[in-house]
Amino acid sequence: MQKLLLLGAEAIAQGAIDGGMSGVYAYPGTPSTEITEYVQQYDLAKERNIHSQWSANEKTAMESGLGMSYAGKRAMVCMKHVGLNVAADAFINSAITGSNGGLLVTVADDPSMHSSQNEQDSRYYGKFAQIPILEPASQQEAYDMAYFGFQLSEKFNIPVMIRFTTRLAHSRAGVERKPLLDQNELVLPSNPTQFVLLPAIARKQYKGLLNSFAGFIEDSEESTFNHYYEGTDKKLGIIACGLAYNYLMENYTETELAHPVLKIGQYPMPRSKVEKLMEECDEVLILEDGYPIIEELLKGYLAKEKVHGRLDGSLPRDGELDPNLIAKALKLASEDEVTEIPQDVKDIIANRPPAMCVGCGHIDAYNALNEALSDYGLGRVFSDIGCYTLGALPPYNAINSCVDMGASITMAKGAADAGLVPAVSVIGDSTFTHSGMTGLIDAVNESSPITVMISDNFTTGMTGGQDSAALGKIEDICKGIGVDPEHIIVFTPLKKNHDQMVEIMKKELAYDGVSVIIPRRQCIQTTKNVALNERIRELNLR
Amino acid sequence: MKTDIILAGVGGQGILSIAATIGMGALANNLHLKQAEVHGMSQRGGAVQSHFRLSSDPIASDLIPRGGCDIVLSVEPMESLRYIDFLKKDGWIITNSTPFVNIPNYPDVDEVIAKIKERKNVIILDADKIAKEIGSPRSSNIVALGAATPFIDIPFESFEEAIKLIFKKKGEKIINANIEALRAGRAVADAR
Structure with missing residues (x-):
């Protein structure tokens, strides 16, 4: 085939x-x-x-x-x-x-x-x-x-x-x-x-x-996913979990690997194979593309076993593995090839972090929010997981938290409980229906003085424009939860509407209770999505 | 035979189309391949790269070891320098000379080009300009690929066949534009 x-x-x-x-x-x-x-x-x-x-x-x-x-x-x-x-x-x-x-x-x-x-x-x-x-x-x-x-x-x-x-x-x-x-x-x-x-x-x-x-x-x-490869050099045995096995083998494309290797693809660990490796080898190196879970298990709390890996510095404690890191752990690294970027070159390479797209509605919403909040001082915007998290970066510097899905609303509530008034939440449409709604109920039940900005772009943007469960439902959900309809306000985040947006935001920030403001404009990455455009028309969201 | 390539650029510049074209060409020649891409957050205008490994033998790692890469193929000049720790001493840098400036602190382009030229094996071409000249401004990525084809152990015809397959849904006109782009890039490499 x-x-x-x-x-x-x-x-x-x-x-x-x-x-x-x-x-x-x-x-x-x-x-x-x-x-x-x-x-x-x-x-x-x-x-x-x-x-x-x-x-x-x-x-x-x-x-x-x-x-x-x-x-x-x-x-x-x-x-x-x-x-x-x-x-x-x-x-x-x-x-x-x-x-x-x-x-x-x-x-x-x-x-x-x-x-x-x-x-x-x-x-x-x-x-x-x-x-x-x-x-x-x-x-x-x-x-x-x-x-x-x-x-x-x-x-x-x-x-x-x-x-x-x-x-x-x-x-x-x-x-x-x-x-x-x-x-x-x-x-x-x-x-x-x-x-x-x-x-x-x-x-x-x-x-x-x-x-x-x-x-x-x-x-x-x-299991065929676990395999013991015999070896003659038993000074060291190697346990390689998942992808780490490939990085190990990359170092032996031209020379033979003489150490016994236990390749792991199925857990719980195959006990007799592990016992064999531990018994026949003087020391063991554990390669895991993640936390040192197997290493910790085999080393024991008192670290009596000669087990090497992320915990003793043979490999970095965090981050993903690669062939070079494993070469270093096995002391195979050669000095023949250039493996560093020269300093003079490093000096001219500028960082290029991801950014919100040119024309993105989140940008206009943040520009307005920054201005509306200028009277209150910094440090009161709790954000969430999505493209709008990039509002943390310059030139916006617009948000003060990003923790987990939905945390924007509940953290704003907690901060407001502590006296930080007004507190603002910034959350996307899809994240709102994922885990924001339940937090909004807490805020409504206590009439918390928070302003929740649900930046609605009709999609799950950061992951590439998947369907949003919130499509066409946000106002009804907020009303159903008990937000006063007079404080649910929808507007279009565009540069030309900047002054109008600032005015709305200032008014809602001053309100002593829960308000929901909804900047609503389609994600520019989805404009060619025929099925989505059809739904937007049907729901009359434009 | 083994060729390890790092494809470099900025999210949205079309390095995945380059990868797909080499991939099709490799499959048609029964070569083994592994190609690691960047998805997610970085695709929003950030620096992106793809590790592309081709071999007549099975390939172990999805990542190219640092110091082992044969070609850095970049659709943007500064991005070609970001990965030179991966490049072998005698490896090739093939890069577009037109910068993609979406950051406020983009370095002086002449200085960037000068640093690239310090390497032993370099082809620098203005892929944007060439693509415009042949009336296909959006094919600058394929122009850059064309300039790399002499160093990839796949017959040139296989690249052309790959383009026909990849752009099949977009019609004859787009196919021909991209084949012309590929040939124009190749001509730059051949004329050097």
């Missing part, structure tokens, strides 16, 4: 489709977005009626995926690493209910924080939930793990995590497909109380999960 040229993220989507998936549930987030987009744009997925519409947030996605699994069908839930924080309640408890149809939770981590606010390692969540984790080293493994992951999930009736990182998600390589499998029929769980986590039942279910763990380890021992 002709190989397909796929991003790692796309390979996971293709593997899941070919493995008999009936639905994917997700909220966009770099670097996971392309998984769901691939399913949305794929004709075969349409023919097979595979669900792929975006969810309002990662928690609703996780729960919908669990519901599809309950009904016996194969489902995949996708998110970026911080999305799993949002979905954590459902995720941890799904390990207690277990699954019925195969259930994959695919999480894309972002070491080095290319597009994120932290670099948390989702393998900790997998360990916390006590479920099997798969971690691909290549696009082909990404495909295979999604394909076989459903079968692993159904073997143990347990959700399975696929953990991968930005570098693999956004790198293309050839992938070979496997035969297309049928989707499952609708079948209810054989145990009618499996999903009812009343304490008495939950205790029983939890014991079942604990009893399954030996089976998970046994499966890891036999």
Whole structure:
């Protein structure tokens, strides 16, 4: 069969489709977005009626995926690493209910924080939930793990995590497909109380999960994703997890690797293979593209084992790995080639950070907000996750916080409670329906003196213009939550409306209660999106 | 055979189209390839790069090791310097000379060009100007690719075939404009 040229993220989507998936549930987030987009744009997925519409947030996605699994069908839930924080309640408890149809939770981590606010390692969540984790080293493994992951999930009736990182998600390589499998029929769980986590039942279910763990380890021992490569130089053994294996092998394209290597692609760790490596080698180097989770495990609290990695400085404590870092850890680095940019060249290379697009509505809204706030002084604008976070940079310097999805409204409320009045929240339309609405209820219930600016551009912009669950609903949602309709004000953020915007903002900032101001203009990146333009016309949003 | 290329530019300048064209050409010649891209936040006008690896043998890492890169192909002059720690000493810099100025502190262009010229193997071409001259101002990225083709171990015809496939949906006119752009860039490299 002709190989397909796929991003790692796309390979996971293709593997899941070919493995008999009936639905994917997700909220966009770099670097996971392309998984769901691939399913949305794929004709075969349409023919097979595979669900792929975006969810309002990662928690609703996780729960919908669990519901599809309950009904016996194969489902995949996708998110970026911080999305799993949002979905954590459902995720941890799904390990207690277990699954019925195969259930994959695919999480894309972002070491080095290319597009994120932290670099948390989702393998900790997998360990916390006590479920099997798969971690691909290549696009082909990404495909295979999604394909076989459903079968692993159904073997143990347990959700399975696929953990991968930005570098693999956004790198293309050839992938070979496997035969297309049928989707499952609708079948209810054989145990009618499996999903009812009343304490008495939950205790029983939890014991079942604990009893399954030996089976998970046994499966890891036999897994083709874990491999022990024998070696003659046993002064050092190497454990390479996921993508780190490639970076290791990059250093041995011309010379032979003489150390024994344990390549890990499935957790929990294959115990006997780890024991063998620890016994036959004097020292062990652990390569993980994330937190030092395995290193910490094997080193022990008292650090009695001769284990090297991120914790003893053999590798940097943070950031993503690369071939050069591993060469250095193995003392292979050669001085022959230039590996530094000369200082005189460094001096003339200017930083080029991302910026809001020329003509973006957020810019006009910020310019007005900065002026309207000038009477009150700095330090009172709480922002959120989206393109408008770039308002933190010069020349705007318009915001004072960016923490997590929805935190703008609740942090503004808390600051107002402390006496910072007025406090302002800046949030996008999609982020508002993701996690902003519940915070707005808190503010309304206490008539908090905050001004919430929902910068509405009809899309999830930062991730590339995906559908926004808020489209055409924002005023009704705010009214429903209890915001006084007289203090819900919509305007068009354009340079020519600057004075009008400043006037509206000044008035609402002075109001002693919750006001919602909505600068509304389409994201300029989506102007060619025919389906969106049609919806905007239908909803009469212009 | 192995060729490691870093494609450099600014989000929105079309380096992913260059990558797709080389990728198609590589597939048609049964070469192994890995191509790491930048998506997300940096695409909004920030510095972007793509690591493109081609080989007759299987490839291990998605990232090119520093000091191991054969070609830095850049659609913007300053961006070509950002990755020279990756370039081999005798590796090639092939870059467009027209700056993309979207920051207030963009350095003096002549100084940038002078620093590029300090390297051993360099091709600097005004891809924007060439693209305008052939009546296809939006194809400057493909002009730059054309100038790199002599150093990539793929037959020139395969690049042309790749362009036909990639721009298929956009029609004959766009295909021909891009093929002409590719040839114009190639001519600069051949005339050196």
